[in-house]
Amino acid sequence: MLRLIDKTFSLRLWIHLGLVVLSFVGFQAVKAQLDASYAASQHPVDYATGQTTFSGPAIKGFYAHMQEAGTLDIYLRTQIIDFGFILAVMCLGWCLATLVARGARAGSLARKVGIGAACLAVAGAGMDALENAVSFVMLADPQGFADWLAYPYSGFAVAKFALLTLAMLTLLVSLLLNATGRLIGRPALG
Numbered sequence: 001m002l003r004l005i006d007k008t009f010s011l012r013l014w015i016h017l018g019l020v021v022l023s024f025v026g027f028q029a030v031k032a033q034l035d036a037s038y039a040a041s042q043h044p045v046d047y048a049t050g051q052t053t054f055s056g057p058a059i060k061g062f063y064a065h066m067q068e069a070g071t072l073d074i075y076l077r078t079q080i081i082d083f084g085f086i087l088a089v090m091c092l093g094w095c096l097a098t099l100v101a102r103g104a105r106a107g108s109l110a111r112k113v114g115i116g117a118a119c120l121a122v123a124g125a126g127m128d129a130l131e132n133a134v135s136f137v138m139l140a141d142p143q144g145f146a147d148w149l150a151y152p153y154s155g156f157a158v159a160k161f162a163l164l165t166l167a168m169l170t171l172l173v174s175l176l177l178n179a180t181g182r183l184i185g186r187p188a189l190g
Contacts (some may be wrong), residue, residue: 027088041075051157056147063142093121110190124163131156148163
C-alpha cells in the first residue's frame with residue numbers, strides 16, 4: 001500500500017487532478033447506468049433497505065416479486081453493472097482522497113488522515129464486492145438459497161456503508177485539518 005501511495009504522490013499534479021476528474025465522470029456514468037438498471041429490475045425496495053435486511057425470507061420475497069414481474073434477469077445484470085460501480089467508487093475515493101492528502105504537508109496529521117480516507121474508500125469498495133459475491137450465490141437459487149446467507153450479505157453491506165461514510169467524513173477532517181493548520185501556522189496539523 002505504501003508503494004501505491006508513493007506512486008500516487010509522485011504523479012504530476014495535473015495528472016492527479018485529471019485522474020480525479022476522469023474518475024468522477026466515470027463514477028457518474030456508471031451510477032446513472034446502475035440506477036436505471038435497478039429501476040428497470042422493479043426491485044420492490046431501495047437498494048440500501050434491500051441490502052441490509054439480514055433476512056433470507058425477505059430477500060426471497062424481493063426476488064419473488066421480480067420473478068413475477070419477469071425482471072429478475074435485469075436485476076442480475078444490475079449486479080454485474082455494480083462491479084463497474086465498485087471500481088468507480090474505488091478509483092474516485094483513492095484519487096480524491098490522495099489529492100487532498102497531497103495538498104497537506106508531508107508528515108502532517110492532515111496528510112495521514114487523507115491517506116486514511118483513501119484506504120477506507122478502497123476497503124468500502126472491497127466490502128461491496130464481497131456483498132455482490134454473496135448476492136450471486138443467492139441469485140443462483142433465488143427461492144432455495146440458505147437463509148443464513150442473508151447474514152454475510154447484509155453484514156458486508158453494512159460494513160460497506162459504514163466504511164464509505166467514514167471515508168467521506170475522514171476526507172472532510174483532512175481538509176479541515178489542512179485549512180486549520182495553514183491558518184494558524186501549525187505545520188503539524190496541515
